[in-house]
Amino acid sequence: MSGPNKQYDPVEVAALDPAAIEQAVADALAAIGAASSLEELKAARLAHQGEKSPLALANREIGALPPSAKAEAGKRVGQARGQVGQALKVRQEELEAERDERILVEETVDLTVRVPRRRLGARHPISLVSERVEDIFVAMGWEIAEGPEVESEWLNFDALNLGADHPARQMQDTFFIDPPELGLVLRTHTSPVQVRTMLDNEPPIYVLCPGKVFRTDELDATHTPVFHQFEGLVVDEGITMAHLKGSLDAFVSRLFGDGTVTRLRPSYFPFTEPSAEIDCRCWICGGQDPNCRTCGGTGWIEMGGCGMVNRRVLTASGIDPDRYTGFAFGLGIERSLMLRHGVGDMHDIVEGDVRFSTQFGMEI
Known part of the structure; x- marks a missing residue:
């Protein structure tokens, strides 16, 4: 993280560039939408919400901005991270619902089927x-x-x-x-x-x-x-x-x-x-x-x-x-x-x- 600089323009910081943030959001939403399982969604969460994700790196750079620029940059990054978090939540609920429906079909138990029983022992x-x-x-x-x-x-x-x-x-x-x-x-x-x-x-x-x-x-x-x-x-x-x-x-x-x-x-x-x-x-x-x-x-x-x-x-x-x-x-x-x-x-x-x-x- 760079030190405070009162002459710094937040637009000139690559991680805080509006276009870069929009692109990070677009990449995150695409990865989230493409996740077809809870495991893939977990990988997308780590890539776009983890400590090394673009939005997390942008959030760290806010601390190096002059006070006059922090509010605008913080709002821009916070909205982007909230948008990604909301998309993750929605996709999580969708995938969990799909999993539950699949389990009901794949793991259905027929209670009318005779269960083979193996006697483990007997009274002598x-x-x-x-x-x-x-x-x-x-x-x-x-x-x-x-x-x-x-x-x-x-x-x-x-x-x-x-x-x-x-x-x-x-x-x-x-x-x-x-x-x-x-x-x-x-x-x-x-x-x-x-x-x-x-x-x-x-x-x-x-x-x-x-x-x-x-x-x-x-x-x-x-x-x-x-x-x-x-x-x-x-x-x-x-x-x-x-x-x-x-x-x-x-x-x-x-x-x-x-x-x-x-x-x-x-x-x-x-x-x-x-x-x-x-x-x-x-x-x-x-x-x-x-x-x-x-x-x-x-x-x-x-x-x-x-x-x-x-x-x-x-x-x-x-x-x-x-x-x-x-x-x-x-x-x-x-x-x-x-x-x-x-x-x-x-x-x-x-x-x-x-x-x-x-x-x-x-x-x-």
Whole structure:
């Protein structure tokens, strides 16, 4: 910017020449009118209204004029800049209106078109079976009990009448936590939860103990090193095998359908006496089809083990075996799923393919 000069004629300053200002306005109006998009209009604004535009440079030269010339030059430049600003505003509104109309056409959404939906996940059938079993026993007035998956040897074995030389305590069946002298294992069944419940509560006790358990099995079509169980425990005065049989019949009839019953076959378990294997009447053929693939034509399907709680277990849990008796049973959730729905391979259950889970929906 040049310094003040009282002898300066504003007409002789090139940037303030009326013809130059008119030409700058004409160029600006032409560029604005030619802008066919908001991006082009932005470029025109920078070129003709920016700091380096002709009109901006002319406005700077006003300060170098003598006071007598500033008013006329300022009026001339101000009118020119106002004319350009008004043209920009009008063109901005026109282009925005055109853009909005174009968006309404190009981005129209047909609300009647079916939207393709991709299922991102599904409830695993193990969870669904577990919840179904829990609901059945809760409806019978039982409670749900849970415990830690890393358990002490005493609770996992000793309190359940599994002596130090019992085969189940050997390394080939049990995962021991290092170092072994800590006496910690990954629980091999949910029975320790039953012991914890008896230690913490006075009879009567009616609990279902669902959970994850661990065995050193190889993963194959029918076995897995990590699986799920649910075990039931009842301790009260006057409990007999009849109560056990009635509870099991009520359970299988609700899980597999009315008319389904169980039978008990003599067996042996260290923590129950007497003990029995649980068989369930085949819910597919009802025991009437010698060629049934589900039961192999026998009419019965093996479900798990049960029995009356051993007196030693009651004593270890602080319960008077002369006053109270009880029963316990245990069944595998994976086995129930495979039997009820014809799942032929354990790999399908544990590998996590969402296509396997989606076929079961939200209820089993």
